Amino acid sequence: MTYTQQLLRGAILRTIKILSCCFALWSWDRAILSAQQSKGPAPAPVPVQIGAAQKVFISNAGGEGFETVIDQTVFNGGPDRPYNEFYAAVKSWGPI
DSSP states (O other): OOOHHHHHHHHHHHHHHHHHHHHHHHHHHHHHHHHHHHOOOOOOOOOOOHHSOOOOOOOOOOOOOEETTTTTEOSOTTTTTHHHHHHHHHHHHHHO
16 A cells, blocks of 8 residues: 555545544434433413412421532521521512
């Protein structure tokens, strides 16, 4: 095999490798995109009673304090913080 033939063979093999990698990446990308585009079930309709309601009752079911996870502070404010923030936001809307 001559030197030119070896160069040509090497170039062809490199091209085949590059095209194979491109095809593999393209097919992997297509698989991920098709998985992301799958739609979940349709949302349930809102009952008429909820839309016509004049008053709301907000309850705090309580919770456990998970302020730390493996000695790292994750969030602060205690277990009632989400309820307190939600309640304050709803109160800021004022009366209907």
